[in-house]
Amino acid sequence: MxxxxxxxxxxALIAALGFSFFHYLFPKAKRTGKNYIFFALRAIxxxxxxxxxxxxxxxxxxxxxxxxxxxxxxxxxxxxxxxGVGERLEAISDSLLKNAEIRENFEVSRLLFGEQLQLDDxxxxxxxxxxxYSALSEAEEIFSNSETAVILLTDGNQSLGRDYRYFKNNSxxxxxxxxxxxxxxxxxxxxxxxxxxxxxxxxxxxPVEIFLDYSGGENIDADLVIRSGETVIFRQNxxxxxxxxxxxxxxxxxxxxxxxxxxxxxxxxxxxEKNTLNNLQKFAIEVIDERTSVLLxxxxxxxxxxxxxxxxxxxxxxxxxxxxxxxxxxxxxEYQLIIVxxxxxxxxxxxxxxxxxxxxxxMVTGTKTDWNYLNNLDLGYTRxxxxxxxxxxxxYDHTFSSFQFEDIGFDxxxxxxxxxxxxxxxxxxxxxxxxxxxxxxxxxxxxxGVSQSNPKSGFIFGENIWRWRSKAFLDNQSFQEFDEFxxxxxxxxxxxxxxxxxxxxxxxxxxxxxxxxxxxxxFDENYQFDPGANLSIEFVNNETKESFxxxxxxxxxxxxxxxxxxxxxxxxxxxxxxxxxxxxSGTFExxxxxxEQQFVSSNLSGMQSFADYNGTRLFYPGELNQLIxxxxxxxxxxxxxxxxxxxxxxxxxxFLLFILIFVLAAEWFYRKYLGLI
Numbered sequence: 001m002x003x004x005x006x007x008x009x010x011x012a013l014i015a016a017l018g019f020s021f022f023h024y025l026f027p028k029a030k031r032t033g034k035n036y037i038f039f040a041l042r043a044i045x046x047x048x049x050x051x052x053x054x055x056x057x058x059x060x061x062x063x064x065x066x067x068x069x070x071x072x073x074x075x076x077x078x079x080x081x082x083x084g085v086g087e088r089l090e091a092i093s094d095s096l097l098k099n100a101e102i103r104e105n106f107e108v109s110r111l112l113f114g115e116q117l118q119l120d121d122x123x124x125x126x127x128x129x130x131x132x133y134s135a136l137s138e139a140e141e142i143f144s145n146s147e148t149a150v151i152l153l154t155d156g157n158q159s160l161g162r163d164y165r166y167f168k169n170n171s172x173x174x175x176x177x178x179x180x181x182x183x184x185x186x187x188x189x190x191x192x193x194x195x196x197x198x199x200x201x202x203x204x205x206x207p208v209e210i211f212l213d214y215s216g217g218e219n220i221d222a223d224l225v226i227r228s229g230e231t232v233i234f235r236q237n238x239x240x241x242x243x244x245x246x247x248x249x250x251x252x253x254x255x256x257x258x259x260x261x262x263x264x265x266x267x268x269x270x271x272x273e274k275n276t277l278n279n280l281q282k283f284a285i286e287v288i289d290e291r292t293s294v295l296l297x298x299x300x301x302x303x304x305x306x307x308x309x310x311x312x313x314x315x316x317x318x319x320x321x322x323x324x325x326x327x328x329x330x331x332x333x334e335y336q337l338i339i340v341x342x343x344x345x346x347x348x349x350x351x352x353x354x355x356x357x358x359x360x361x362x363m364v365t366g367t368k369t370d371w372n373y374l375n376n377l378d379l380g381y382t383r384x385x386x387x388x389x390x391x392x393x394x395x396y397d398h399t400f401s402s403f404q405f406e407d408i409g410f411d412x413x414x415x416x417x418x419x420x421x422x423x424x425x426x427x428x429x430x431x432x433x434x435x436x437x438x439x440x441x442x443x444x445x446x447x448x449g450v451s452q453s454n455p456k457s458g459f460i461f462g463e464n465i466w467r468w469r470s471k472a473f474l475d476n477q478s479f480q481e482f483d484e485f486x487x488x489x490x491x492x493x494x495x496x497x498x499x500x501x502x503x504x505x506x507x508x509x510x511x512x513x514x515x516x517x518x519x520x521x522x523f524d525e526n527y528q529f530d531p532g533a534n535l536s537i538e539f540v541n542n543e544t545k546e547s548f549x550x551x552x553x554x555x556x557x558x559x560x561x562x563x564x565x566x567x568x569x570x571x572x573x574x575x576x577x578x579x580x581x582x583x584x585s586g587t588f589e590x591x592x593x594x595x596e597q598q599f600v601s602s603n604l605s606g607m608q609s610f611a612d613y614n615g616t617r618l619f620y621p622g623e624l625n626q627l628i629x630x631x632x633x634x635x636x637x638x639x640x641x642x643x644x645x646x647x648x649x650x651x652x653x654x655f656l657l658f659i660l661i662f663v664l665a666a667e668w669f670y671r672k673y674l675g676l677i
Contacts, residue, residue: 005056012050016043034674041667048660055651062644068147068637070106071139072096075154075180076123077114077130078596082277085181085602086125089153092178092624093123096151101632105639106149111139115160128513128596130154131161140173148173149637151627155181156603156610159595165609174636176627177611178619181602187216189240189267190278199317200255200287208283210249212267214240220270224249227264238267255287260508260589275599282591284509292318292494295332297350298341299325300368307466308339312490314483325350333357337456337494342463344370351377358455360493366463367417380451381425381459391415392462393437394447401529401557402431402450404505404519405488408481410434413471416447416462423461429453433489436461448489456493502582504575505558509589516563516590520552520575522582534578535559542570568592 020043024035074093080086097108112118113135114127132154139150152175158164169175193211200206210224219241226234233254238247253263266280273279294312296305309320323330325346332338332353338361340347340354354361355377363379365371371385394410423445430449435442450458472482505519522533535552552559552575568590576583611618619627631637650656671677 005054008054009051009056012054013047016047016050019043019046034670037670038667041663041670045660045663045667048656048663052651052656052660055649057647057649059645059647062646064644066146066640067105067107068149068639069143070096070102070108070631070637071143071148071150072108072110073135073139073150073152073154074110074112074123075114075130075132076112076118076125077127077157077159078125078594079130079155079157079159079599080180081125082596083155083181083599083601085155086123088621089180090123092180092621093153095624096628099628102628105632106637111135111142128594129160130158130596132156132158132164133162133167134160136164136167136169136175140170144170144172146172147637149631149634150175152177153180154607155179155599156607157596157599158603158606165606165613167610167614169614174616174634175614176616176619176630177607178621178627179602179604179607180621183602183604183620186274186601187218187220187270188273188275188278189214189222189269191265191267191281192278194265194281194283196283196285197316198286199315200285201317202255202258202287205252205254206285207250207252208265210251210265212238212247212249214245214247216240217242222270223268225266225268226251226253227266228261233263255285258287260284260286262509262589262591277594278599284589284591286508288317292337292490293335294318294320294337294339294490294494295335296320296322296339296341297325297330297332297347298322299344299346300342302341302366302463303466304364304366304463305341307469308486311469311479311483311486314479315487318487318490332359336360336496337362337490339364342366342368343374344368345373347373360456360496361458362489362493363457363459364463364465365418365459365461367419368463369419371419371421379457379459380429381423381446383419383421383423385419385421388420389417390420390438392418392447394434395437395442397432397435398556399529400431400433401521401523402433402452403488403492404558405433405485406481408472408485409475412475414464414467416460416464418462425449430459450489450492454496456495458489458493500584502575502577502584504584504586506573506586506588509591510566512566512568512590512592513595516561516566516588518552518561518563518573518575519555519558520560520584521558522577529557531557533559533580535575536578537561537573537575539563539566540572541567542572544569566590 020039023042024039025031072093074089080089093110096102097110102108112123113131115129115131117135117138136150136152150173156179190213191210192213195209197206208226212224214220219239221237221239224236224238225232234251236249238249240247262282262284264280264282269276269279296308298305305322309322312318312320330350332350338354338359340351340361341364343351343363343365365374367389371383375382393415394413396407396410425446429451430446431452432446432449434447436445436447437443447462448458448460450456469479469482473479501523503521510516518537520535522530522535524530531554536549537552538547538549540547550561552561570587570589572585572587574583574585608618668677
């Protein structure tokens with residue numbers, strides 16, 4: 001407290017005593033006890049008032065010991081239990097958490113990880129994937145505000161995410177890798193990956209690409225076989241050595257019957273091989289009996305033509321023919337879908353053929369479109385077009401319900417070009433996928449839409465869609481998202497099936513390490529999507545005959561069921577609508593595959609590379625005490641004592657106000673008691 005404040009307080013005390021003395025004691029010849037009581041009460045009240053006016057500031061110093069953080073990042077994946085080292089990891093983790101010196105010098109916490117970071121305290125080694133890189137990144141982000149030591153307890157086997165060997169910790173954290181498990185290099189054959197398409201065509205052959213790895217120092221021979229049921233349909237003898245440890249086998253298999261076909265690939269184990277679970281994998285493929293043929297008919301050349309062809313043919317079950325109006329062999333009835341690009345009066349015979357024969361079509365307009373002719377066709381939309389063009393930006397429409405598609409970043413896509421003019425369309429006839437934004441204003445007019453009845457028709461009001469495909473590639477380094485968007489549009493328009501009130505979207509097969517996702521839509525009698533309906537799904541495992549029922553949850557304009565990772569097997573399911581005599585049934589297969597069972601030992605080379613990249617040391621199970629000593633002796637991880645000075649104005653001490661009120665009240669009641677009031 002400053003000396004001037006002390007002087008003011010002293011003067012306040014003198015003033016309070018002096019005023020009270022002259023008021024109650026000085027003029028009195030004979031002083032009684034009540035005079036002294038009044039003197040004391042008045043002196044206290046005046047002094048408190050003056051103190052509050054002076055408002056001195058009271059300072060105090062608080063000492064705080066700031067400990068660095070210690071994070072035990074423990075692997076909770078199934079590979080630890082398969083390798084038989086789960087109990088060892090848990091014991092090491094508990095030893096670190098309970099060590100008295102560690103707890104005295106660190107703020108200790110434990111995080112678990114598998115496919116993602118977990119805050120659960122119990123290690124059960126149940127995660128079916130391991131993402132070490134993601135766990136390190138998330139832990140570093142959580143403790144970014146303090147000096148942190150991270151102890152990475154793992155076998156080093158990663159099945160998901162970026163390669164952790166190239167993770168670089170920041171300056172405020174240090175990672176101490178601690179490898180768990182047997183680091184001995186065993187002789188092992190591993191079927192690491194199978195590349196195969198989802199679809200094959202009946203009576204054709206489909207390619208299969210198989211990647212194999214070998215760990216060991218001896219030269220060996222092994223047979224690779226592919227089975228369909230109990231029948232071996234492919235066999236090849238392979239030789240491996242320490243210098244020839246990887247092989248790629250490519251072959252083609254026949255597709256002789258329709259439906260989902262499951263195959264088994266196995267590299268036959270050699271004598272003494274410790275882990276044979278990674279020698280076998282299954283895959284499935286759907287055999288279909290025909291391709292979707294698409295005709296793109298145009299009177300002009302444009303980059304959009306190639307973009308449509310590339311996007312549609314990215315799915316091998318679809319084929320696109322580009323033909324010009326002057327082609328004498330033009331026959332539109334042979335195709336499931338006709339894309340009419342930039343229509344004009346020369347299309348008259350083509351459009352007559354399409355409309356008279358109820359063929360499915362997609363109308364694409366642009367700056368070369370003859371809107372006067374298009375308006376006369378009475379297709380459900382008209383435009384009072386001028387000779388001027390306008391730029392049209394896409395806006396994702398969340399109410400679209402004809403089929404499910406993702407927002408692939410439409411808001412960032414470049415504009416399409418079409419003729420300027422007001423657009424009118426039949427809202428009952430079309431379901432809108434994308435609407436228009438012109439000069440920053442969302443007009444509500446459609447940009448892309450599909451009809452809600454047969455024959456199927458759709459429209460894209462604008463040219464230069466090739467720019468969308470290019471932008472999608474720049475954003476994702478892949479055309480896949482854009483091609484899937486166009487593919488779903490084509491699939492819907494090429495379909496000849498009538499619209500159903502209950503539709504179901506399900507894959508024919510799932511792998512055991514992926515979630516089983518099933519989507520459904522329910523429409524009322526007017527074919528309007530009904531978000532208030534209650535949909536339920538019933539599963540039956542064909543092998544065990546076990547069944548269970550669950551509700552579907554509303555997700556945007558779809559009802560969705562997430563079954564998690566079901567047990568391998570063939571499942572029959574039925575989706576029904578509560579209170580309605582409406583249901584859909586189907587079948588899918590869950591194929592057995594667990595990446596955590598593919599490892600035969602700990603990944604010593606990966607953990608050592610990680611340690612070298614981060615300039616630290618790799619610790620082994622017998623070196624727990626060395627790790628503890630390293631942590632305790634490191635100058636980077638020492639508790640720091642910090643002092644904090646706290647200054648509080650006296651006026652904030654609310655109890656002084658209560659004392660003042662109490663003193664004044666006591667004086668008033670005492671006067672009342674004596675009859676002076």
